[in-house]
Amino acid sequence: MIPVLQQQIGFDLAQLASDFPPVWRHPQKLAIHDRIRREGGQLAGTLRYTRWHMSPLPHELQLHSCNVQAEPGFFTYTDSNPGVWHMNFADPRLFAAYGSPLMAQDEWQVLEHPVLASLREALIHAEHPALTRQDGVSTPVLISNVPRQCSIDLTGGEQSTNTPSTSWWRRLLNATLIPAMPCPLYGNAFASAAREDVLRATSVLNPAVASNIIALAAPTGTGAYTKKQITDILQTAFSGFSAALLESARHGIAAAQVSIHTGWWGCGAFGGNRVLMALLQILAAKMADVGRLVLHIGSKSDLCHFTDALSFLDLVTAQGATSDIPAIISEIEALKFHWGQSDGN
Numbered sequence: 001m002i003p004v005l006q007q008q009i010g011f012d013l014a015q016l017a018s019d020f021p022p023v024w025r026h027p028q029k030l031a032i033h034d035r036i037r038r039e040g041g042q043l044a045g046t047l048r049y050t051r052w053h054m055s056p057l058p059h060e061l062q063l064h065s066c067n068v069q070a071e072p073g074f075f076t077y078t079d080s081n082p083g084v085w086h087m088n089f090a091d092p093r094l095f096a097a098y099g100s101p102l103m104a105q106d107e108w109q110v111l112e113h114p115v116l117a118s119l120r121e122a123l124i125h126a127e128h129p130a131l132t133r134q135d136g137v138s139t140p141v142l143i144s145n146v147p148r149q150c151s152i153d154l155t156g157g158e159q160s161t162n163t164p165s166t167s168w169w170r171r172l173l174n175a176t177l178i179p180a181m182p183c184p185l186y187g188n189a190f191a192s193a194a195r196e197d198v199l200r201a202t203s204v205l206n207p208a209v210a211s212n213i214i215a216l217a218a219p220t221g222t223g224a225y226t227k228k229q230i231t232d233i234l235q236t237a238f239s240g241f242s243a244a245l246l247e248s249a250r251h252g253i254a255a256a257q258v259s260i261h262t263g264w265w266g267c268g269a270f271g272g273n274r275v276l277m278a279l280l281q282i283l284a285a286k287m288a289d290v291g292r293l294v295l296h297i298g299s300k301s302d303l304c305h306f307t308d309a310l311s312f313l314d315l316v317t318a319q320g321a322t323s324d325i326p327a328i329i330s331e332i333e334a335l336k337f338h339w340g341q342s343d344g345n
Contacts, residue, residue, distance in 0.1 A: 055242055092132055102188065275309050279309040
C-alpha cells in the first residue's frame with residue numbers, strides 16, 4: 001500500500017521568494033526576516049511541492065527493521081540531503097498561522113525556512129488547496145529543497161514535569177494531563193518578547209542549508225482515544241512516511257538510508273498523548289520501512305514517554321494471534337490512552 005500523488009509543482013526559489021514575499025503580522029517576525037534579507041545569501045535552485053492522497057493501511061502487519069532513536073532537544077537540521085526529512089506538525093490549513101504572533105512548532109519552522117510562507121502565498125494566489133487535510137481526510141504535503149535561512153533558539157531554561165525516577169503510572173498521567181512547560185520564547189510567549197531578545201536568539205545562515213519537510217495535520221480530540229482516531233493517526237503517519245520514501249527514491253536513495261525527524265506531534269496546543277503519539281509514529285515508520293526515525297524529545301526527562309511507547313508497542317505486537325492491523329489497533333484502543341489538556345500554545 002503506497003500513497004498516490006495528488007499534486008506536484010516545482011518553484012524557482014528566487015522567483016518564489018521575490019514574487020510572493022511573506023506577510024508578517026508581528027513586528028518581531030518581520031525584524032527577523034529583515035535581518036535574513038540583509039545578512040543572508042541569494043536563493044537558488046528548485047523547491048518541489050507535492051500533495052498526496054492518504055494511503056489505505058495494509059491488512060496484514062509487517063514490521064520492518066527501523067533504527068528508532070530518541071534525541072534530547074529540538075530539531076537542529078544538521079543533516080542535509082534528499083533522504084533526511086523533518087516533520088511539520090501542521091494545521092489542516094498549510095502554514096496558516098505563520099505570520100501571526102504565535103510561535104509553536106509549525107510557525108518556528110516556517111520562520112527559519114521563510115520560503116515556506118512564500119509557498120503558502122503562491123498556492124493561495126493560484127487557487128490551489130493549501131491544505132494538509134480536506135473533507136475529514138489527511139492529504140500529506142511534502143516539500144523538498146527548502147532553504148533554512150536562520151536558526152532561532154527559543155529554548156532557554158526549558159523545564160519538565162517529569163524526573164527519571166517518576167513512576168510509570170505518574171509519567172503516563174503527565175503524558176496525558178499535564179502540559180509541558182513552554183520555552184521562554186516559545187508559543188504565546190513570543191508575542192510579548194522584546195525585539196532584542198528575539199534577535200539575540202537568531203543566527204542567520206549564509207549560505208542557507210536545505211531541508212525537506214513532511215507536513216501532516218495534527219490530530220485533535222478529547223476523552224479516550226477511539227479506534228477511529230487511532231486508525232486515522234496511524235494512517236496519516238504511514239502515508240506521509242511512505243511518501244517521503246517515494247520522494248527520496250527519486251534521488252536514488254534506498255529506504256534503509258531515509259531518516260525522519262519528528263517529535264511530540266499534536267501534543268502541545270491539541271493536548272495529544274505523548275506516549276500514544278510516539279507509539280503510533282514508531283509503528284508507522286516500521287510499517288513503511290523507514291530506515292531511521294529520530295524522536296526529538298525536548299527535555300531529557302521526557303525520555304520516559306519514548307521508552308513507555310516502545311514498551312507498549314512491544315506489548316501489542318508480541319501477541320501471537322495479533323498479526324493484522326485492525327487487531328493491533330484494537331489492542332491499542334484497549335490500553336485506554338486519553339487526550340490531555342492544551343498547553344495553551
